[in-house]
Amino acid sequence: MSKRVKVGIIGSGPAGLLLGQLLHRAGIETVILERRSQDYVLGRIRAGVLEQGAVGLMDKAGCGTRLHSEGLVHAGVNLAFDGELHRIDLEELTGGDTVMVYGQTEVTHDLMDARAEVGAPTIYEADKVQPHDFDGQSPYLTYEKDGRSHRLDCDFIAGCDGYHGISRQSAPQNILKTYERIYPFGWLGLLADVPPANHELVYANSARGFALCSMRSLERSRYYIQCDLNDAVEAWSDEAFWDELRHRLPDRLAQCVTTGPSIEKSIAPLRSFVAEPLRFGRLFLCGDAGHIVPPTGAKGLNLAASDVHYLYEALAAYYRDGSEAGIDGYSAAALARVWKAERFSWWFTTMMHRFPDDGPFGQKIQEAELDYLVGSRAAATSLAENYVGLPY
Numbered sequence: 001m002s003k004r005v006k007v008g009i010i011g012s013g014p015a016g017l018l019l020g021q022l023l024h025r026a027g028i029e030t031v032i033l034e035r036r037s038q039d040y041v042l043g044r045i046r047a048g049v050l051e052q053g054a055v056g057l058m059d060k061a062g063c064g065t066r067l068h069s070e071g072l073v074h075a076g077v078n079l080a081f082d083g084e085l086h087r088i089d090l091e092e093l094t095g096g097d098t099v100m101v102y103g104q105t106e107v108t109h110d111l112m113d114a115r116a117e118v119g120a121p122t123i124y125e126a127d128k129v130q131p132h133d134f135d136g137q138s139p140y141l142t143y144e145k146d147g148r149s150h151r152l153d154c155d156f157i158a159g160c161d162g163y164h165g166i167s168r169q170s171a172p173q174n175i176l177k178t179y180e181r182i183y184p185f186g187w188l189g190l191l192a193d194v195p196p197a198n199h200e201l202v203y204a205n206s207a208r209g210f211a212l213c214s215m216r217s218l219e220r221s222r223y224y225i226q227c228d229l230n231d232a233v234e235a236w237s238d239e240a241f242w243d244e245l246r247h248r249l250p251d252r253l254a255q256c257v258t259t260g261p262s263i264e265k266s267i268a269p270l271r272s273f274v275a276e277p278l279r280f281g282r283l284f285l286c287g288d289a290g291h292i293v294p295p296t297g298a299k300g301l302n303l304a305a306s307d308v309h310y311l312y313e314a315l316a317a318y319y320r321d322g323s324e325a326g327i328d329g330y331s332a333a334a335l336a337r338v339w340k341a342e343r344f345s346w347w348f349t350t351m352m353h354r355f356p357d358d359g360p361f362g363q364k365i366q367e368a369e370l371d372y373l374v375g376s377r378a379a380a381t382s383l384a385e386n387y388v389g390l391p392y
């Protein structure tokens, strides 16, 4: 079956869904091709913190209602080290900016509901999606569904298919340049229906390794502990997780941890990765398809949102005024913000985790960095403005 649409989107994650919703509201029709089932996409537990820019885009997409009624506005974030808790007053240091705690699963839910409401098509369980002829004026996508082959002709293709997607693999490899750093540890994450240990997030640097106390609501907590790369999630009982977490927190905070049965437990590897450029003719890379950050800085989902901002504005200008300036400038504009978030995420990860090869000197340098951070307004302001998100 052959069909034509203005923008073909590969991937029904936050990037693809948000782009699709914004384009729909500008009268620009899209089709999303998603490899997995809708339930599978919704079952992935990932990010939890939204920058104000991402919140603004959800509002612009008409998907902010539940976010504002159920999301938690956080005006501060905490660093724990040397047995003490230190609060970074995000709102005061940035002149009023805050972050919103609202799970990626909920963002995905809201965007999927909005797309269904307007009847914009998403083809789930679309197999063998492949972009074609994007170096010309008439790109198209092919895919298989229920054993039949399909073709989707489009003006543009948005590769919102994540790190393992087909878009970046389809880019001309002689033009594509990639930059990568793999970290020598992972994050073991646990989700449980227990109240959070603290009303704001806590990032902990301890001699036993990093820990993060986060949440999804005042009844549902999300915790992470740094683990070895070859750790298996099956080797971690809930009890072992709770014990190790409390060992990595200051005593007063550890006593506030409410334990309970995990409803999800998984290990994520950590990497920094950027692909350049993010545009190949009429194919654009957007979100994790173009870059990955270690989750320490809570930037992954938020970078997907800022890419969508730049790509939406570029495509809307093309269809509104026939201008190609935004399209021509998309890659440079998106990458300028991506690299600043890559730097912040790398810096925060380097400061907060145990690195096997760093030894005692490395630990002392981290302690000096943390000491400086909580003792200098300038240093704390730098962390704060990066954490709430640099302007688009």
Ligand code: FAS
Pocket: 010, 011, 012, 013, 014, 015, 016, 033, 034, 035, 036, 041, 045, 046, 047, 048, 049, 104, 126, 129, 160, 161, 162, 163, 164, 165, 166, 167, 267, 268, 286, 287, 288, 289, 295, 297, 298, 299, 300, 301, 302, 304
């Ligand atoms: P996504 O990967 O979310 O979506 C891509 C979609 O494309 C998927 O649905 C996939 O099935 C589909 N797809 C892939 N290949 C395809 C193909 N060939 N054909 C069709 N469809 C295809 N970020 C944070 O800010 N904080 C966190 O704590 C955090 N934790 C994370 C934990 C894990 C395990 C992972 C993997 C990521 C985490 N992230 C976190 C980052 C994450 O939130 C991403 O930044 C975010 O999902 C990016 O959204 P998308 O770019 O839409 O990519």
Ligand code: PHB
Pocket: 046, 047, 048, 049, 201, 212, 214, 215, 222, 295, 296, 297, 298, 299
């Ligand atoms: C989360 O709640 O999943 C979360 C929050 C902040 C991070 C990473 C993950 O930096």
